[in-house]
Amino acid sequence: MKQPPPETALRFIHRDYHPVNVLWQEGKVSGVVDWANACRGPAGVDLGHCRVELAQLYDVATADAFLEKYQRLAGAEFSYQPYWDILALFDILFGPPQVYPGWPAFGFTGLTEQILMERLDLYLLSLLERAGVRP
Template sequence: MLEPATLAWLERHLAPGEAVADARPLRGGWTSRICALRTTDDRELVLRSFLTPFFRRHAPGLLTREAEVLALLRTTDVPAAEPLAVDPTGEHCAAPSLLMTRLPGAVRLTEDTGAALAALLVRVHAIAPAERPRPYQAWTAPDRVAVPRDTARPALWRRAVAAIRREPPPFTGRFLHRDFHPGNVLFAGGDITGVVDWVETSWGPADLDVAHCATALALLHGPAAGLRLADHYTTAGGELSADPRDHLYWRLLDALAFAPDAEKLALPWRDLGRTDLTPALLRTRLEDYLAAILERYQ
């Protein structure tokens, strides 16, 4: 499965006499190829490689950032992999790649995880690095929202877009995962054993990480699951925007980035067994979630 150049690079970063004994793909990702490796010393590792032209082009920044963040996280209580080697440009491997240890556990896409996810997010936001990561990037803007052409609720979309047509609210900066959702968290039993995919780590409002995870929960389980996440977060000790209008902005800024039907987000979830997440269902849930956010916060 792995290319000869990639295997040769891997084995230069293993222990003397250690080799790759087995490699198999892991499901659940869409930006990169994720391979589980087992070595002749019976170590479990993970190799992340960017294959598509878009992500190969951005790989130097993404993989370098992730390796640095993983090294930082080794000094915290947030469970994350240990980085072992990185080839951010693909100079040595067949594609830009990051080698890291493998975390125990598996993704859990059930509705009972909201409180645990929120409590972990509070711990992520408490990280105080010596050097701040890059400022957050918004993933949509009022004039970039892809409103569904055949929506039966155009007024809803107009209200939602209008609510983000303003300057971003002031905020207290926090250390953000920036792509925190159930697909990037591993569970074993009732415990969280790891958080993966740190390429988007940035500095910004806690509301934005909460909003992103809430959107994912709303799409997976319905609007009520998304709305509950902020309550779980504050119960766990996290602080969010005090002004409901500001909270509304961050919630909608994230949710509208998945218009028109959130198909991109659902592709890896289907690989993990959620075949019920059809484009039609996702579109309905996204619209229902927009309506629920506007009703609660506007």
């Protein structure tokens, strides 16, 4: 994180892209809501934010599956950089992880701070591995 961010094309980004902001109909994405923070920036910002949320709500495997699908759909125009995932993780860790009060309304029940901490620890290890860093 001491290095400057990777050079990347700037895109129109959501800036709060996560599973709860994605609408589904008949098993397909039908829309994305809550564009209050939208701006121009690196696509990796949205990808990283969504992946850290998926790691908390589910696990590393789900975050990785999302990355694989994202890369496949984005094609050659998108180049994955672990930097944005690590930045997204740092973004939320201004203190111990907390269960977002709105998650249960969307069916995410049974989460505890301990579960989030364990999942985020595993996620960080996976990111360091992707970045070629040994913990």
